[in-house]
Amino acid sequence: MPTPSPETLDFLLTRRSRPAKTLQVPAPDRDALMPLLRAAARTPDHGKLEPWRFIVLEAGAMPRLASAVEACGTALGKSAEDIAKARAQFDQGHLAVAVIEVQKPSEKIPAIEMTYSAGAVCLALLNAALAAGWGANWLSGWPSHDRGFCQEALGLADHERVAGFIHIATETNAPPDRPRPDLTTVTEWVSA
Template identity: 50%
Template sequence: MPPMDNTISPLAPKPDVLDFLLKRRSRPPRSLGTDTPDDATLRRILTAALRVPDHGKLEPWRLIVLRRPAIERLISLTRTRGAERGLGTERIERDINSYTDAHLIVAVVSSPKPSEKVPEPEQQASAAGVCLSLLNATLASGWGAVWLTGWRATDRPYLSQGLELYPHETVAGYLHIGNEIRTPPERPRPDVDALTTWVET
């Protein structure tokens, strides 16, 4: 008789994980400090982030890790490019403020691949999945994080000059990561009953 396999099934209930997901909360940029994960910890977080649905195994995304010197360069570009776009001073300064204290940002790049079976919107959805997975993996590792977008995620000159993206690429999200220096208050959450339709037949 073969020995009994005591390995726990990956599909066994994990109430602690579900409890984490029910309570997860993004951390705004100004609630994050300057401490960041070391490279080994970050690599583990990134590895978890890339375990997302990916129809066709196209890997239609990639990651760019931005440390402080790169972020300072992007701050300068935000000011220059914001002025070129005709954005007001107040708007530009607000955009810059989101980068002021950042010491680690991971840009999740949406990089669609040619495919007859997987349409581009589906590939972009997979990139968005990486953003959420990265956010949750970071929070689960004990670090604060927030997922941001805005005009800097799609502005072609900004993407070309700041991140050297290819013409077909955009940024699905900028994930700011750091230690938590203040806990944000809870906010109202969606009403599942108001937003769910149950179809029985």
């Protein structure tokens, strides 16, 4: 018979991301962040490849990244609205962890499995931050998918890409819950 952990299940059933724009200082310092990174690193990694890594973006890096978004967006011909929206996560951010997907050569593990693992790391880090009492949000946006931005602003190699920016700081207010999927429409039971 399994040993239940009702507190953990309750957390998972009620967890809710906090809008990044509502997160304020303080943000976790390096000592407070390390257990969250350790928790995220326990994600299944499909063949022990560790197909991801972390780049911790502290407050001092945020203005540089916001400027890089603006320069990249201007060069790409993005609208002022698209640039402002993409800049906002760095203009308003206090600390974010860029989870970087790292594609590694493998004859046994398909590339898509490495992508899944990097996404799982994002969710694990988000949940670890929330469980530790911080406000947290998983963001991406067009800059995270732009090779130029990723290489110039984050120093990513050709075999790397951003899986997500996990913003972590102090929540200022708990948002209301949002509608959740109707499980009867997304669940199929197969018994034979």
